[in-house]
Amino acid sequence: MSIIDQLGQIWNQILDLTAKFVVPDWGALIGLLPLFVLVGVIGPLISLIVLVWVIYMIRKPRPKLKIDEGPRAAPLDVAGQPVYPTGYPYCARDGLIYPSGSTVCDGCQDELVVTCPKCGIGRQARIDTCENCGLILRIDKNAQTRHLQPAGPPPGGAAAA
Ligand SMILES: [Zn+2]
Numbered sequence: 001m002s003i004i005d006q007l008g009q010i011w012n013q014i015l016d017l018t019a020k021f022v023v024p025d026w027g028a029l030i031g032l033l034p035l036f037v038l039v040g041v042i043g044p045l046i047s048l049i050v051l052v053w054v055i056y057m058i059r060k061p062r063p064k065l066k067i068d069e070g071p072r073a074a075p076l077d078v079a080g081q082p083v084y085p086t087g088y089p090y091c092a093r094d095g096l097i098y099p100s101g102s103t104v105c106d107g108c109q110d111e112l113v114v115t116c117p118k119c120g121i122g123r124q125a126r127i128d129t130c131e132n133c134g135l136i137l138r139i140d141k142n143a144q145t146r147h148l149q150p151a152g153p154p155p156g157g158a159a160a161a
């Protein structure tokens with residue numbers, strides 16, 4: 001037997017083997033046709049629904065960030081001293097920062113203090129107008145936002161010229 005014949009024999013064996021794996025069993029495939037239809041139709045449909053849902057979730061207007069939730073611990077500076085942001089009531093005794101509109105500490109019942117964002121002078125949080133610079137810290141509790149309103153010209157000041 002020549003080497004060519006041997007190769008041909010091996011090749012035929014390979015073809016036989018491949019045919020067993022590759023040639024589909026059409027009968028079984030036709031039996032699976034409803035499944036293919038199901039996958040072909042339902043699959044894309046589900047994909048579409050998922051896609052629409054994902055797009056909806058991404059584009060959905062996010063619920064308003066709620067900032068006024070309650071007292072939070074004041075962050076500490078490098079020296080370990082609590083740092084209080086201006087414009088927010090705080091309790092120095094407990095080191096708590098309170099949401100806008102709070103006037104009394106929940107913990108120690110102390111009057112809360114607020115630092116004026118304009119001039120840095122502290123005052124009782126229940127007072128909405130800075131006695132030093134006149135800045136009004138108006139608190140709109142419904143909108144839960146803080147409005148900083150610069151005071152108008154001091155009475156008699158601008159009219160002097
Ligand atoms: Zn307190």
Ligand SMILES: [Zn+2]
Nearest residue numbers: 116119130133
């Ligand atoms: Zn001020």
